[in-house]
Amino acid sequence: xxxxxxxxxxxxxxxxxxxxxxxxxxxxxxxxxxxxxxxxxxxxxxxxxxxxxxxxxxxxxxxxxxxxxxx
Numbered sequence: 001x002x003x004x005x006x007x008x009x010x011x012x013x014x015x016x017x018x019x020x021x022x023x024x025x026x027x028x029x030x031x032x033x034x035x036x037x038x039x040x041x042x043x044x045x046x047x048x049x050x051x052x053x054x055x056x057x058x059x060x061x062x063x064x065x066x067x068x069x070x071x
Contacts, residue, residue: 025069030062 036049037058044054 026062026065029065033058033060 036054039047039049039054041051044051
């Protein structure tokens with residue numbers, strides 16, 4: 001499971017309405033990736049994420065969404 005998939009499972013990004021999910025969740029995913037990029041090593045250690053994984057996730061383009069959103 002990728003970090004994008006974990007972020008997508010957050011209650012902030014789940015909605016029964018696909019239209020709402022596509023608008024709000026895309027922005028939320030982008031903001032989450034930006035926040036992830038700003039975490040220091042201590043915070044990354046707290047959430048169990050390596051700096052390499054955080055950088056890879058934060059570098060993904062906004063349109064690169066979890067696979068379950070594409071259905």
